[in-house]
Amino acid sequence: MTWKVAQDGGFAMDGRKGTLHERWVQRTEAAYRRMFEGKSQEELVTLTQREDMAMLIARELAAFLLEEHVALDAAAQPAEASTTCCPKCGQPGTRAVEGDEELPERAVTTRAGDIHMRRERWRCAKCRIVFFSARRSAPCGDGRLEPGGAGPGGSSGEQGVVRGGE
Numbered sequence: 001m002t003w004k005v006a007q008d009g010g011f012a013m014d015g016r017k018g019t020l021h022e023r024w025v026q027r028t029e030a031a032y033r034r035m036f037e038g039k040s041q042e043e044l045v046t047l048t049q050r051e052d053m054a055m056l057i058a059r060e061l062a063a064f065l066l067e068e069h070v071a072l073d074a075a076a077q078p079a080e081a082s083t084t085c086c087p088k089c090g091q092p093g094t095r096a097v098e099g100d101e102e103l104p105e106r107a108v109t110t111r112a113g114d115i116h117m118r119r120e121r122w123r124c125a126k127c128r129i130v131f132f133s134a135r136r137s138a139p140c141g142d143g144r145l146e147p148g149g150a151g152p153g154g155s156s157g158e159q160g161v162v163r164g165g166e
Contacts, residue, residue, distance in 0.1 A: 020068055027064055031057045062112035070117045077103065077120045086124035087131055093122030096130050106132065 018026075034040060035053060044050045070076070078084055084093045097103060103118035119132045 020072075023068070024064070027061060031061060059113050063110070063115050066110060066112055067115045067117065070115070076118060084120070084122045084131075086122075086127055086129065088127045088129065089124065091124060091126055093124050093131065096121035096123040 035044075035057060040053070044053055085091065086093055097120060104121055105116055105118050107114050107116055121130055121132060123130050
């Protein structure tokens with residue numbers, strides 16, 4: 001997948017030019033045409049077929065929104081190494097991507113499906129590992145994910161957060 005800088009300063013995951021809003025409008029119009037025009041009316045006979053197509057289109061649109069939103073995130077290339085800590089020892093990492101080198105692409109599985117994102121890679125000299133930062137607000141620690149309300153009496157169905165080592 002090709003990343004190019006768009007006019008709005010974001011990265012166009014599909015390599016197309018234009019603002020994010022223009023790309024979104026093009027995607028939604030294409031999704032509408034897939035559902036309601038052409039052979040779709042003839043091929044989508046049962047409710048299950050219609051539902052499957054609608055859910056497929058919805059996942060594709062959700063994945064597009066996630067990829068574009070993540071591409072605009074400042075955490076893709078943090079300014080300070082101190083905000084990215086080694087998941088093993090908790091020490092700040094050093095950049096593993098040199099100068100003008102393109103950020104490495106990662107595939108991440110989400111509820112919307114697989115998305116592709118670019119993130120700064122970090123190196124820990126002490127642990128001799130390369131890692132990606134979890135997010136800009138993640139505290140240094142052991143990198144374990146725990147539900148937000150986990151612990152005594154906490155709800156296990158809440159949003160996960162990164163917890164420091166205990």
